[in-house]
Amino acid sequence: MYTAIDLSTDKFIETALNLFNSTMSLLYDLLSINPTKGAYKGGYGTVSKLYTTFSAIGVSLMVLFFVYGFCRDSFDVKADLTLNSSIKEYIRLIIVSNLIANFITLVPKLYSWAIIMLLATKKESDMFDAEKVGASIEEGIGFGDVGSWLLSILFILITLACCCIMIFATFGRFLNLFIILPFATIALSTIAGGGNLSHTGFSYIKTTLTYIFEIVIMGVVLALSGTFLSSVSIGADDNGLLIMVEVIAKMLTITAAYKGSENICRKAFGL
Template sequence: MEIFKLGDDILALLEMVLGFWNNQINLVFSLLGQSPVSFKGGGPWAVVENLQPLFVGVGSGLVVLFFVIGFCAESVDIKNEFRFEAMLRMLIRLGIAQWLVANNLTILKAFFSSIGAMVSHLGNTTMAQVSIGVGEAEIIENLGFATSLVFLILSVVLSLIILICGFFIIYTVYFRFLKIMVIVPLAAIAFSTLAGNRTVSSTCVRYFKYFLSVVMEAVTMALAILICNAFISAGLPSFTGGYADWAQVLIYLCEITFTIALTVGACKGAQSLTGRALGL
């Protein structure tokens, strides 16, 4: 009887959920390829630009303060410190710090454009879509009633996991934009420390390393998605060859869900992974 055949309903549920996941992945690549300048129509970035003059003003004042602190900290004998090469070195450091403070937004936006172009290029490569294979779909459609009940319960659980993962990966991408927009105004203050000695100027280096790890996070996310989708497309592991057809499909569905969860985990830890890989 048709009422006892749940295979078509199970297949429809799985295809709907995997279609949702594929749409989320396409949205993720679209967002990662965007510059924070154009995110959400540029509204959030407009707030950053409106606040920028305030931070630049503070940073410009701190340049002089850090220069004096650095000069005093490095000066053992102030008469010897007035040699031409020493004064030239300090003035160059002062000039570079002031230039970075005044032009920090332009410099940071150049990184946004470069990383966005890299992610867009990755997104244009051939990416496997997550879907149920033809052979697996045929097995699901022909399941017996008892087996289909088990598959139905499992499919509902796996579908909920995939739906949660889909929303969570979008949250991760949005949170990346938030981190960028929060730390960008602080660049003026961080760059002002370059006018000081090595101890003071290390703040600038740490800020720039963190900024790079957050921005490059998009590339790591894109790579993780591409590779995890390739995991799914590779099919079942070889050890399942002797299993029954329904058991192979069961393992196949669990593997898809596990890999999707793995994708989200990799995207969540993308900043840490990027920082460790690049020594940031």
């Protein structure tokens, strides 16, 4: 026996909207995954080994940059090398050496804090009423059967692209964090030199914090998206094409805000 497949416009649109709703619900679960534990623990173990390997280079550079900074301040004719400035140099060296030794163990703790903050944003919200929106678009689209069917194909492709972009952004933060962590010791060693040289180390710390805590911004976007998406003006003027345009615009807006969470985090906190 053969099962009849419904290829009508409203079913295509309903399927696309159900896919988008399911993706929005799935994203919270994906965001709450800690890349330092569970299924990704093996990957983080590889990162830790690389971190240890690069530590030898980082420690050597730390000593080199410390000597450079000390000599720079010693031969500064505009400022005398006082006891206070010498103590400050050694305090900076102690801080950097502890950072290099413990940074890889701090990341899991920071990520756990980020997940706690993420869970605080979790909110059960209504999304698109897929069946109602699909029926409204089909009734008022006014392009004939073929035209409506082609528009529904375009609609499902746009929806699929939005879902893929958001899922890619969710998993991409793992890779970004894994890529930069092995080089932590090299970047942090520049802080021992002080002055403009230390900007590299501080920039590295800001970037790492951005990759860790951007999931909180993503969680806020998901928390707000439910109300934003469920307020579609269905049947306002019985124009199915305008309803479709409104739905697509809202999906694209949510996708852009979700994907741009990193930039929002950087601008909001100066990271």
